Amino acid sequence: MTAWRETSSDGRALLVTVLLTGLTTFMFLPLLAIELTGRGVAVGEAGFLVGLLAFSGQAFSLLTGFLVDRFGPRAVMAAGFALRIAGYVLLGVGGGGLSASLVGGVVTVGVGGSLLGLAIKTRLVAEDGVGPRAMLALRSTFVNIGVVAGPALGAVVYPLGFRYILAACVLSHLILGVRLLARPGAAAARPRPAxxxxxxxxxxxxxxxxxxxxxxxxxxxxxxxxxxxxxxxxxxxxxxxxxxxxxxxxxxxxxxxxxxxxxxxxxxxxxxxxxxxxxxxxxxxxxxxxxxxxxxxxxxxxxxxxxxxxxxxxxxxxxxxxxxxxxxxxxxxxxxxxxxxxxxxxxxxxxxxxxxxxxxxxxxxxxxxxxxxxxxxxxxxxxxxxxxxxx
CATH class of the missing domain: 1.20.1250.20 (MFS general substrate transporter like domains)
Structure with a gap:
């Protein structure tokens, strides 16, 4: 792809992050309701938690956008990685019923995803030499690779236990966070003059x-x-x-x-x-x-x-x-x-x-x-x- 070749090494690292975070997200998301009901959570409560996850991932996006503009993508990205890791851990330790750890884990994963996703998108559309349309299309392609492959991979891992999937999510976010945030250029916005x-x-x-x-x-x-x-x-x-x-x-x-x-x-x-x-x-x-x-x-x-x-x-x-x-x-x-x-x-x-x-x-x-x-x-x-x- 022309846009991939024109994208900086830091931009490519962010696109790979989009792919891997999408992959791990869709490893656990289609199985979340099944896992929750298997733990003894009522079907209605499980549906509420799944809906709460989607709501938390979008409802605060306007505030997230303000934070990205105010503090820069790097700081917001770091917060997103931290919240997602904490959220996956809370989901892993949560027991049956509508417990505080399950609710907290769902909300934390959702808000963390909002911070992480918007920070990466803002940084990608600021790539030098590549127009926003091409970068948004490329980002969407990488997201959908995760959408297609994630559920299949989750189905393979699930028989081992849902916590193995959550562990994969934690490990991937930890590695990606360290990789990106250790190199300031990958997370820092480089806006072009309008x-x-x-x-x-x-x-x-x-x-x-x-x-x-x-x-x-x-x-x-x-x-x-x-x-x-x-x-x-x-x-x-x-x-x-x-x-x-x-x-x-x-x-x-x-x-x-x-x-x-x-x-x-x-x-x-x-x-x-x-x-x-x-x-x-x-x-x-x-x-x-x-x-x-x-x-x-x-x-x-x-x-x-x-x-x-x-x-x-x-x-x-x-x-x-x-x-x-x-x-x-x-x-x-x-x-x-x-x-x-x-x-x-x-x-x-x-x-x-x-x-x-x-x-x-x-x-x-x-x-x-x-x-x-x-x-x-x-x-x-x-x-x-x-x-x-x-x-």
Whole structure:
């Protein structure tokens, strides 16, 4: 990959960190509910803990962004490693029931992940000679390698005991933390001066434009969260197999690993972010339109293609748009705001998706999602192209 060759040795070390932390995260995350119920935790309480982990990883992202801008990625990264290690230890020593160590461990792992992830992302988009779009695409590719390989590796290790997985998480974070923080360059931000890019007279960013962008972020995660709520229910009904949704996620992860970088760096290299957002939301509409046919496995496998295109286009484009529209000294807050929008969208989408299934019948749920996707696509075109270029 061109971006990999152009990335500094410190940037490559951070990308490897993204891969390994993602790998260990997805070793334990799919098995967490199974492990908790096996320890005697009630199913409802186990669900609460899993949800609390996701909430803790996103809800404080705006504060995390402020900390990155105020103290720099190095300090925030160190705190992230420390909190994650402490959290994994607490999960390991936690017993049955909704104990303080389990709750504390879940929250600590989540907050630590927020600190670590945002600090690394902020540092990566400041790479010299590599644009934010290429770095965000490369980062997403490395994340998804962990998403694909992590569950399989976790399944292999789990028979030995869940604490072996947690031990692997602690050891990997300890080694990576020492490796990165021992070399100041790997964790220190090296921001490039922001330069104002040519734009049409109406291409200025105001409060309304920022609210529109954040609203699109909420909408994206609300639509995407249906892969965890509505789609699994529909997949089971269409195929009769509980493994159907796992197949969708596997296809999704493999496609992102293979195509994410090429799609954004080569196919859409010159496209404006608002164009990518519009195309992404239209891909969502196409994906959910496929499910109108109720054609069993065929519908489900075809659905995985446009929904993956939507993910590959929208996620990095939201972050890049926020970066380009913000001051270089407020990159952390801009990325944190988009992550916070994701937290709101995920929670709202998961809740509303469940109610849609209860209230609507037949294809009505898919029609609602198609309509929301099309509205979001049109709304994306209301955004200015960009105000600030970090180049």
């Amino acid at each position: 330069t104002v890019a040519p734009e049409p007279p109406d291409g200025r960013w105001g409060r309304a434009h920022w609210l529109t962008l954040l609203g699109l972020g909420v909408t994206y995660w609300a639509i995407y969260s249906q892969l965890n709520v509505v789609v699994p229910i529909a997949a089971l009904a269409m195929t009769g197999s509980t493994a159907a949704i796992a197949v969708v996620f596997t296809v999704n992860g493999v496609l992102v690993v293979l195509c994410q970088y090429a799609l954004l760096r080569h196919v859409f290299a010159r496209a404006a972010n608002r164009t990518l957002l519009a195309l992404g939301f239209l891909a969502f509409a196409c994906a959910y339109a496929v499910l109108l046919a109720h054609a069993g496995w065929f519908s489900l496998l075809v659905f995985a293609l446009p929904v993956t295109v939507a993910e590959m286009l929208i996620g990095p484009s939201l972050d890049e748009q926020a970066i380009r529209a913000s001051s270089v000294r407020r990159t952390g807050i801009a990325l944190g705001a988009m992550s916070a929008a994701g937290a709101v969208g995920s929670l709202a989408g998961a809740s509303l998706g469940g109610y849609l299934v209860q209230l609507l019948s037949g294809n009505d749920v898919w029609l609602v999602l198609i309509g929301v996707s099309v509205i979001a696509a049109v709304t994306s075109l209301l955004l200015p192209k960009a105000r600030v270029s970090h180049a």
